[in-house]
Amino acid sequence: MNVFNRIVVILLILALMILIPLGLIFPEQAQAVLRTGADVIQLNVAWLNGLPAQNELAVRAGLSVAGLVIFLIGLLLLILELVRFRRRTVRLRDGSGELTTNGISEHLSYYIDMLPDVVRVQPTVQSKGKNVSAMLYAETAPGINVPEKSNQIRETARYVLEEQLGLQVRDEIRVVIRPASFPAAGAGEQVPPIIAEARRQKEAGVAPAEVEKAETAQEVETTREVEATQEVEATEKGPTEDLAGEEAAGAQEGEATTDETFEFKAPSTAEKSDQ
Numbered sequence: 001m002n003v004f005n006r007i008v009v010i011l012l013i014l015a016l017m018i019l020i021p022l023g024l025i026f027p028e029q030a031q032a033v034l035r036t037g038a039d040v041i042q043l044n045v046a047w048l049n050g051l052p053a054q055n056e057l058a059v060r061a062g063l064s065v066a067g068l069v070i071f072l073i074g075l076l077l078l079i080l081e082l083v084r085f086r087r088r089t090v091r092l093r094d095g096s097g098e099l100t101t102n103g104i105s106e107h108l109s110y111y112i113d114m115l116p117d118v119v120r121v122q123p124t125v126q127s128k129g130k131n132v133s134a135m136l137y138a139e140t141a142p143g144i145n146v147p148e149k150s151n152q153i154r155e156t157a158r159y160v161l162e163e164q165l166g167l168q169v170r171d172e173i174r175v176v177i178r179p180a181s182f183p184a185a186g187a188g189e190q191v192p193p194i195i196a197e198a199r200r201q202k203e204a205g206v207a208p209a210e211v212e213k214a215e216t217a218q219e220v221e222t223t224r225e226v227e228a229t230q231e232v233e234a235t236e237k238g239p240t241e242d243l244a245g246e247e248a249a250g251a252q253e254g255e256a257t258t259d260e261t262f263e264f265k266a267p268s269t270a271e272k273s274d275q
Contacts, residue, residue, distance in 0.1 A: 087127035117141040131170035
């Protein structure tokens with residue numbers, strides 16, 4: 001049906017492209033052609049009226065049948081164009097059976113939802129009889145690499161369709177990705193001044209490169225503040241540890257002196273006999 005529609009549309013476009021410009025450029029010749037056509041129709045009507053009654057009735061009946069057939073053909077083509085009769089099953093590649101399009105969509109949703117950073121996916125599967133075409137609408141987490149994630153989703157869908165389900169993919173699998181929006185800043189959230197200024201410049205139409213430069217400068221400034229705080233804490237912590245170490249060493253020496261002062265030796269048995 002698609003091929004027939006293309007042929008009809010191409011013929012109509014060519015006819016309009018040729019006839020309408022010629023009628024506008026050469027109106028006299030166009031009038032002569034139309035007059036000739038009218039004369040031919042008039043001659044046919046005169047011939048029809050000159051026939052006997054029975055013959056005239058037979059000719060008119062034949063013309064009516066031809067007009068009705070043309071009308072029915074046009075009506076059928078119009079119905080086929082407006083009403084899409086979609087197949088609900090797809091034949092397996094080896095011809096051993098068929099799968100429903102709903103089951104194929106459920107398989108794609110299950111396996112693609114398991115991919116990281118994929119929030120939800122909505123597959124659209126169309127049966128072409130012996131093969132299938134698929135389109136995937138996926139919502140992902142913010143801040144992802146869109147080309148890499150699109151290829152990952154496409155390869156996963158192709159693996160499910162061809163390897164697991166045994167189907168033949170007709171066209172390239174289309175993937176439409178909608179990254180989720182970043183969370184908006186709360187009313188009470190403190191925004192660094194340099195970021196706020198960068199945002200104002202961005203809304204005013206300043207080049208994105210300058211906005212990125214401002215954000216990078218804010219990150220560098222924050223990193224420097226953290227490093228300076230760590231250095232101050234390390235500096236304050238050093239003397240305190242040294243003083244504590246000296247106090248502990250002094251305490252140990254005092255204990256050793258006390259032990260030596262109060263230490264005495266008990267007299268031996270020989271010394272007692274000499275006494």
